[in-house]
Amino acid sequence: MFYREAGQFKTGYADDMAVFPIRQDRIGIAVILAIAYLAVPMFGSPFFVSTIMIPMLILTMAAIGLNILTGYAGLISLGTGAFMGVGAYACFKLATAFPDVNVLVWVLASGFFSAAIGVVFGLPSLRIKGLYLAVATLAAQFFLQWCFVRIGWLTNYSSSGSIEAARRSLFGVQITGPGASETARYLCVLTLLVALTWIASNIVRGRIGRKWMMVRDMDIAAELMGVRLLPTKLLAFAVSSYFCGVAGAMLLFFHYGSMESIAFNIELSFQVLFMVIIGGLGSLIGSYLGAGFIAALPVVIKFAPQILGIELPSAVVDQVTVMIIGGLIIFFLIVEPHGFARLWQIGKQKLRVWPFPY
Amino acid sequence: MSDPILAVNNIEVIYDHVILVLKGVSLTVPKGGIVAILGANGAGKTTTLKAISNLLHAERGEVTKGDILFKGEAVQDRSPNELVRRGCIQVMEGRHCFGHLTVEENLLTGAFTRTDGRAAIRADLEKVYGFFPRLKVRRQSQAGYTSGGEQQMVAIGRALMSRPDMILLDEPSMGLAPQIVEEIFEIVRRLNASEGVSFLLAEQNTNVALRYATYGYILESGRVVLDGDAKALRENEDVKEFYLGVAAAGRKSFKDVKHYKRRKRWLA
Amino acid sequence: MVLVEPFARMATNPAFLVQVIWEGFVSGVLYALIALGFVLIFKASGVFNFAQGIMVVFAALTLVGLHEAGVPAWVAVALALVVMYVLAVGVERIVLRPLVNQPDIILLMATIGLTRVLVGFGELVFGGEPKVMIANELGIPSGVWRIPLFDRVVVIKLIDLTAAIVAIVMVAGLAFFFSRTRIGRALRAVADDHQAALSVGISLEQIWVIVWFAAGIVALVTGIMWGARSDVSFALEIIALKALPVLILGGFTSVPGAIVGGLIIGIGEKIGEIYWGRLIGGGIESWLAYMIALLFLLFRPQGLFGEKIIERV
Amino acid sequence: EDSVYIPLLTYRTGAFAGSGIPIADGMHDYFKMLNARDGGIGGVKIVTEECETGYTAQKGVECYEATKAKGALVYNPWSTGITLALIPKATQEKIPVLSMAYGLSAAAMGKTFPWVFNPPLTYWDGLSVAIKYVGDKSGGLDKLKGKTIGFIYLDAPYGKEPIPLLEGLAKDYGFKVAKYPVPADKMQDQSSQWLNVQQDNPDWMVMWGWGAMNPTAVKEAAKVGYPMDKFIGVWWSGSEDDARPAGPGGKGYLTLNFTATGADFPAVQDIVKHVFDKGNSSVKEKSKIGEVNYNKGVYNSVLMAEAIRTAQKITGKKVINAADMRLGLEALEISEARFKEIGLGGFAAPVKVTCDDHSGAHAVYLQQWNGTKWVKASDWIAPMKDKVRPLLEKDASDYTAKNAPWPARSEDCPKS
Amino acid sequence: MMAFVDTGRRAGPKPIAAGEVLLEVEGISLAFGGVKALNSISFDIRKGEVRAIIGPNGAGKTSMLNVINGFYHPQHGRITYRGEVRRRQRPDTAAQQGISRTFQNVALFKGLTTLENIMAGRALKMNVGFFWQCLRVGPALNEEIAHRRKVEEIIDFLEIEHIRKVPVGKLPYGLKKRVELGRALAQEPELLLLDEPMAGMNLEEKEDMSRFILDVREQFGTTIALIEHDMGVVMDISDRVVVLDYGRKIADGTPDEVQKNQDVIDAYLGVQH
Numbered sequence A: 001m002f003y004r005e006a007g008q009f010k011t012g013y014a015d016d017m018a019v020f021p022i023r024q025d026r027i028g029i030a031v032i033l034a035i036a037y038l039a040v041p042m043f044g045s046p047f048f049v050s051t052i053m054i055p056m057l058i059l060t061m062a063a064i065g066l067n068i069l070t071g072y073a074g075l076i077s078l079g080t081g082a083f084m085g086v087g088a089y090a091c092f093k094l095a096t097a098f099p100d101v102n103v104l105v106w107v108l109a110s111g112f113f114s115a116a117i118g119v120v121f122g123l124p125s126l127r128i129k130g131l132y133l134a135v136a137t138l139a140a141q142f143f144l145q146w147c148f149v150r151i152g153w154l155t156n157y158s159s160s161g162s163i164e165a166a167r168r169s170l171f172g173v174q175i176t177g178p179g180a181s182e183t184a185r186y187l188c189v190l191t192l193l194v195a196l197t198w199i200a201s202n203i204v205r206g207r208i209g210r211k212w213m214m215v216r217d218m219d220i221a222a223e224l225m226g227v228r229l230l231p232t233k234l235l236a237f238a239v240s241s242y243f244c245g246v247a248g249a250m251l252l253f254f255h256y257g258s259m260e261s262i263a264f265n266i267e268l269s270f271q272v273l274f275m276v277i278i279g280g281l282g283s284l285i286g287s288y289l290g291a292g293f294i295a296a297l298p299v300v301i302k303f304a305p306q307i308l309g310i311e312l313p314s315a316v317v318d319q320v321t322v323m324i325i326g327g328l329i330i331f332f333l334i335v336e337p338h339g340f341a342r343l344w345q346i347g348k349q350k351l352r353v354w355p356f357p358y
Numbered sequence B: 001m002s003d004p005i006l007a008v009n010n011i012e013v014i015y016d017h018v019i020l021v022l023k024g025v026s027l028t029v030p031k032g033g034i035v036a037i038l039g040a041n042g043a044g045k046t047t048t049l050k051a052i053s054n055l056l057h058a059e060r061g062e063v064t065k066g067d068i069l070f071k072g073e074a075v076q077d078r079s080p081n082e083l084v085r086r087g088c089i090q091v092m093e094g095r096h097c098f099g100h101l102t103v104e105e106n107l108l109t110g111a112f113t114r115t116d117g118r119a120a121i122r123a124d125l126e127k128v129y130g131f132f133p134r135l136k137v138r139r140q141s142q143a144g145y146t147s148g149g150e151q152q153m154v155a156i157g158r159a160l161m162s163r164p165d166m167i168l169l170d171e172p173s174m175g176l177a178p179q180i181v182e183e184i185f186e187i188v189r190r191l192n193a194s195e196g197v198s199f200l201l202a203e204q205n206t207n208v209a210l211r212y213a214t215y216g217y218i219l220e221s222g223r224v225v226l227d228g229d230a231k232a233l234r235e236n237e238d239v240k241e242f243y244l245g246v247a248a249a250g251r252k253s254f255k256d257v258k259h260y261k262r263r264k265r266w267l268a
Numbered sequence C: 001m002v003l004v005e006p007f008a009r010m011a012t013n014p015a016f017l018v019q020v021i022w023e024g025f026v027s028g029v030l031y032a033l034i035a036l037g038f039v040l041i042f043k044a045s046g047v048f049n050f051a052q053g054i055m056v057v058f059a060a061l062t063l064v065g066l067h068e069a070g071v072p073a074w075v076a077v078a079l080a081l082v083v084m085y086v087l088a089v090g091v092e093r094i095v096l097r098p099l100v101n102q103p104d105i106i107l108l109m110a111t112i113g114l115t116r117v118l119v120g121f122g123e124l125v126f127g128g129e130p131k132v133m134i135a136n137e138l139g140i141p142s143g144v145w146r147i148p149l150f151d152r153v154v155v156i157k158l159i160d161l162t163a164a165i166v167a168i169v170m171v172a173g174l175a176f177f178f179s180r181t182r183i184g185r186a187l188r189a190v191a192d193d194h195q196a197a198l199s200v201g202i203s204l205e206q207i208w209v210i211v212w213f214a215a216g217i218v219a220l221v222t223g224i225m226w227g228a229r230s231d232v233s234f235a236l237e238i239i240a241l242k243a244l245p246v247l248i249l250g251g252f253t254s255v256p257g258a259i260v261g262g263l264i265i266g267i268g269e270k271i272g273e274i275y276w277g278r279l280i281g282g283g284i285e286s287w288l289a290y291m292i293a294l295l296f297l298l299f300r301p302q303g304l305f306g307e308k309i310i311e312r313v
Numbered sequence D: 001e002d003s004v005y006i007p008l009l010t011y012r013t014g015a016f017a018g019s020g021i022p023i024a025d026g027m028h029d030y031f032k033m034l035n036a037r038d039g040g041i042g043g044v045k046i047v048t049e050e051c052e053t054g055y056t057a058q059k060g061v062e063c064y065e066a067t068k069a070k071g072a073l074v075y076n077p078w079s080t081g082i083t084l085a086l087i088p089k090a091t092q093e094k095i096p097v098l099s100m101a102y103g104l105s106a107a108a109m110g111k112t113f114p115w116v117f118n119p120p121l122t123y124w125d126g127l128s129v130a131i132k133y134v135g136d137k138s139g140g141l142d143k144l145k146g147k148t149i150g151f152i153y154l155d156a157p158y159g160k161e162p163i164p165l166l167e168g169l170a171k172d173y174g175f176k177v178a179k180y181p182v183p184a185d186k187m188q189d190q191s192s193q194w195l196n197v198q199q200d201n202p203d204w205m206v207m208w209g210w211g212a213m214n215p216t217a218v219k220e221a222a223k224v225g226y227p228m229d230k231f232i233g234v235w236w237s238g239s240e241d242d243a244r245p246a247g248p249g250g251k252g253y254l255t256l257n258f259t260a261t262g263a264d265f266p267a268v269q270d271i272v273k274h275v276f277d278k279g280n281s282s283v284k285e286k287s288k289i290g291e292v293n294y295n296k297g298v299y300n301s302v303l304m305a306e307a308i309r310t311a312q313k314i315t316g317k318k319v320i321n322a323a324d325m326r327l328g329l330e331a332l333e334i335s336e337a338r339f340k341e342i343g344l345g346g347f348a349a350p351v352k353v354t355c356d357d358h359s360g361a362h363a364v365y366l367q368q369w370n371g372t373k374w375v376k377a378s379d380w381i382a383p384m385k386d387k388v389r390p391l392l393e394k395d396a397s398d399y400t401a402k403n404a405p406w407p408a409r410s411e412d413c414p415k416s
Numbered sequence E: 001m002m003a004f005v006d007t008g009r010r011a012g013p014k015p016i017a018a019g020e021v022l023l024e025v026e027g028i029s030l031a032f033g034g035v036k037a038l039n040s041i042s043f044d045i046r047k048g049e050v051r052a053i054i055g056p057n058g059a060g061k062t063s064m065l066n067v068i069n070g071f072y073h074p075q076h077g078r079i080t081y082r083g084e085v086r087r088r089q090r091p092d093t094a095a096q097q098g099i100s101r102t103f104q105n106v107a108l109f110k111g112l113t114t115l116e117n118i119m120a121g122r123a124l125k126m127n128v129g130f131f132w133q134c135l136r137v138g139p140a141l142n143e144e145i146a147h148r149r150k151v152e153e154i155i156d157f158l159e160i161e162h163i164r165k166v167p168v169g170k171l172p173y174g175l176k177k178r179v180e181l182g183r184a185l186a187q188e189p190e191l192l193l194l195d196e197p198m199a200g201m202n203l204e205e206k207e208d209m210s211r212f213i214l215d216v217r218e219q220f221g222t223t224i225a226l227i228e229h230d231m232g233v234v235m236d237i238s239d240r241v242v243v244l245d246y247g248r249k250i251a252d253g254t255p256d257e258v259q260k261n262q263d264v265i266d267a268y269l270g271v272q273h
């Protein structure tokens, strides 16, 4: 009823192929962007912005990256954490070696390093399929993490083995390093995310995205239709790792400020994988919803009793949080194995036919 | 008509909570009958069969209205396993063999619910090989590597192994050589006559189906639009034109199909 | 140097080489035990059960926790088995049944969700402190044998020996039980195609309870063995990750594959670490296993004993 | 009622919970005891709030962000990783970080890190004591020439922290170092490392371990027959739960320590009386009170409590804020007499923090496992300040260079 | 109506006139372990004809197609395409040479809509670079629109407008087959291999499908190799028929000849229709 395309006519294929062909969607997205750019920085508490929004958006970026690989190209990866690490270490090295170049440039450039590494570890995907491929990415995960610890050059031989975000600014406003305001960091993250999401959506809707999905859905048929599997898969690894690398660099520069290799462990890989699955494989909106759920919800649950003034031992809160999240994951998989993205679609469908049930 | 072995009363099926596929389908299969469900693609034949065998929930579909009686008992809430135990088994569309199991192992899985001992199972295995000699040749190959037709035989043979009272056959003729199609329907008739097995079959191959069936239902867009004795259906003008391909002037060639479309009368 | 030196070291001290191989053998056997749990469930349902690691911890903690609460050791074992059975039934009812016929990755995710639930629940009930495995009470020998060899000694812990024997017996038993039987066939059928299995009347419920319970038993045994070697704590869960390369190398569906894979990885990893690892900085064990598995996979994409991936159009 | 707020970053879950739980209990119980017995400090109640970090930097930072706005006086990260993440943030936001004998060694340089404190000594100090002890037993440091010292450590920033000094000392005294890193996922399966030890057969072994790594290492050492009285752990490897699982084989194992073991101190007895007996402690068994890690937690709270008192004295305020707390920490001095006064005579060596030295390089002693409990095995030994100090200075200046522009210290030193 | 195949027929080595041999297989043998799927099979396909391949189940028909487009590599034999002998080749090159096909067990891309599936058929023809793809403006958008136009023509032709935006996974079988044909047509093939395109269809749909096949051939002289079990269809629309029986070729000729061949009747047809 409220959500119908009736009366909206498309006058060309370009219109029909737009991201949001329906007017209500376009209005919706404008409202969301306005909230994200104006309301959140103005009314959000520093805790909300820095502990919930920033990591959530950064992890969304990683989730988009993994979604490109797993959701669009159908290749499972458990090495996301390490690919993010590559981005973080690359950005750290670049930013310290060339301090005069704007840090945003390096954040974006660092993705290319993880893309390259991603391609190397993507090579076995030609022969190895499905869950078996997980071992190749696990090899990446553990090998890269080992490198982060073992190669002193990566940390500029820091005795603690950790890497830090240097203080850098943009237009005179400090955006990274200690002392950068959460608003500044938030706006950087948001802008990078919006821009890269737009690019991702362009890629997946176009020729390249279609090839990935062909390989995902039926690789033999794709091959018989002239798609060369290896370059297609490697491109997916590259693009995916690029996004993950940028996310890693952002995690270091805009969120933690200082990280050690262990932060890029398999837990992180799993976390991102969760986001992708819960959000919905092969859906960019799903990546947002999934990241919101997996990144923000634990924090909310964890600090909810505190905020509500309920006294509970912190360990119990943590244990219960872990259980709730685990339970919710199972719950949502059961309710809708295709993730929030599908729920979202079904919701839209219901709105469209409202007030009739079908 | 004797007591129905299966009665489907006015069922409605919804997939994914929003897609309404069956809009009130009713049908009955008499004990010892061969009933065909005919209809175009997407009419809901498969859905009807899955609703009966309770395989729907594995596809996120559910029966929201109506009831299904097998041997007089409501079976909507039974598991597929229980239904097989009670003697109703489905042969799924698109074969669904266990690719990694050998042909023989595939057949043996059909006997999973049986408790009457190895010897009886062996005997039935031989019987199935008797029906499908080609399977005997390929008994040790992995089913995943057998040809499409061979897989269809495996699927049917597997169902026979459970010694059912009623078989739901979904498109048994699809992809089979003409000879085998006839053979399969002969087997259907034989099982029906000698062992009293009832059949409900969904078919596109109307020609054959109406030759072997005793009764037929025609489904369009989730509704039964026509039903009647097989013979009566064969005589129906519309059925003749749209399903049997014989117009007044005899069988027309595929080469000369014209580009016009006559509306089906029952849709008017 | 990388090529020669390690072999020189092997040659100059063969007794030590034997020791290294023995240690690799033992850890391989222990990896195999964890992998076995994975295989059982995968074979039967196509579910890649990530929760196997935490099931090991959970089983061991239940056992020790019960014993601490005053239950005699063997009664505690029996009760722990009951708990694992309840877990199997619960998992089947709550998690698997509604997820029948879903893609592998969804089921994998569900088991990771399950892992979280069990971690939280376990810590809530048993606390996070490490506990000492009741190895003596269960009659697991704790001494060491010192065997003279090439003028030196090779040390063999009796607990390791026990672990090896138990693991091999277990693998043999399971391989026997699950192959060639009616249930075994049904298990493989379910793994191939849930829906088709349903259609021929295989009861997924029953099958799943059986395999999850079997995996629970394996988990308990694994927990006792690992626990007796170090201690029982949630840190043990991490070791489950080590079972992955073993599993992949052996093939997801092969019981003997688990043991062979375990041995290749266990021994390869030890030899690699001891003789080569230090030349490049040490600690290479953390990824060597995966690299070894990867190498094998490049030649056999379905693992050593895995079922061939069927590719047809 | 007047109160001050101290968030306690703890971990009672995860792979390191075994070490985290007694520490959390100790920290908590001491404050609870002060509140119950004395009505707080200087008439001000201490409000504590635990926040679970699971030993991960991510959750640690979340905890920091969630609690800082409530007027946190000071943070105890209890993880080197979290400490590293908090140093720049807390420095910027002017909240002191107390990383007691862990964290960044260079934080001892108060001139560079005015907001970070790591008394009573740094890892480098600790390592120098271990080497001193080894030298002592070998008949002098000059006798170390040609010997091999094995270093087994958790392969993480924490475990790697001492390596620069170890290598420096090796050069100075002519001994060899054999390193045995233990990856975090291998904590419970160290057979490779100990096989290497067995083969190299170093004269001494030093360990920087944590959590489940410790008991496994002790067990493995016993298995390969390494002489336990030549095996020295850092203070984080010296709890009862680390040595006990090895059974009789663990007898002789040495570790550094800077707090006394046992509950025979009036203040600890007060904890039992005012907290445990009243059912206000999360400790389950009384025997756990007084164990090594529990006492570490108590000690950590003692440092904070005494710093609060000092701050109250310096500023004349009752309710102090984070900036005052910094002053209190920087002027912290607990003499032997003062320890006695607060019911902890002989519990630890006197501590003094200065503007210049936020750690103090205080003495530690070695304890030895006798099969059932820890016994003191040496006198208090002072670190090699002359060797450590230059390294600290260099590391601090490296840190500021890397984090340029690192804010120059603007805080005045407290006059005391 | 069929304006969609107007452009750049790939300039092959030499144009082949209707009636000339387009593809020739000689002595092809293929075995899987013990199973001899093909045993020294030879036949040819001439430009512009509808060539049916029939035979009982398991005779090796699908395997023959797999050999032709390079998915299986025969142990013996020779394949000549457009006058060039090709030995071992990767499956994706066959597509580049203008051979496209449909599959017996529908091999659509399940997650994609009808439209996207047919667009997928044009994967080989689209080549605007990565950079423009990222921005989806300029050349990338133009290319997308140009191909979209072609695809819409195919959709119109096959009368599947109503399912344009439906994910194909849930389509009924018959429509899937039609979409698959559309996808193959989108490749603008010179040789179209159809593996049981009419299985599982009712009469009306078979009629439609026959019409599509004949139209395609008529308009562009696309050569068609057809596997089909419905004898009515085969006899009506094919020009020549080759009959396989468990790896062997037992007959080759016009529909009428083949229909009367006793071997064929015994092995395949059974009762005469």
Ligand SMILES: Nc1ncnc2c1ncn2[C@@H]1O[C@H](COP(=O)(O)OP(=O)(O)OP(=O)(O)O)[C@@H](O)[C@H]1O
Residues within 6 Å of the ligand: B015, B016, B019, B021, B039, B040, B041, B042, B043, B044, B045, B046, B047, B048, B059, B060, B061, B093, B204, E170, E171, E172, E173, E174, E200
């Ligand atoms: N799992 C599903 N989810 C949503 N819709 C479905 C699902 N399965 C089938 N449908 C839809 O239900 C309708 C009926 O499908 P069904 O498979 O029952 O038809 P059918 O008569 O068997 O057709 P065919 O002859 O092609 O086998 C179709 O429109 C189909 O798109």
Ligand SMILES: Nc1ncnc2c1ncn2[C@@H]1O[C@H](COP(=O)(O)OP(=O)(O)OP(=O)(O)O)[C@@H](O)[C@H]1O
Residues within 6 Å of the ligand: B145, B146, B147, B148, B149, B150, B175, C311, C312, E032, E035, E036, E037, E055, E056, E057, E058, E059, E060, E061, E062, E063, E064, E104
């Ligand atoms: N990849 C393979 N591995 C092993 N055997 C195979 C393989 N592909 C085909 N076969 C075998 O080769 C024989 C021919 O198979 P093919 O699929 O070509 O038959 P078909 O003529 O297409 O039959 P249908 O009409 O039933 O589809 C069959 O016996 C089949 O089992």
Ligand SMILES: [Mg+2]
Residues within 6 Å of the ligand: B045, B046, B047, B093, B170, B202
């Ligand atoms: Mg159907």
Ligand SMILES: [Mg+2]
Residues within 6 Å of the ligand: B147, B148, E061, E062, E063, E104
């Ligand atoms: Mg075929």
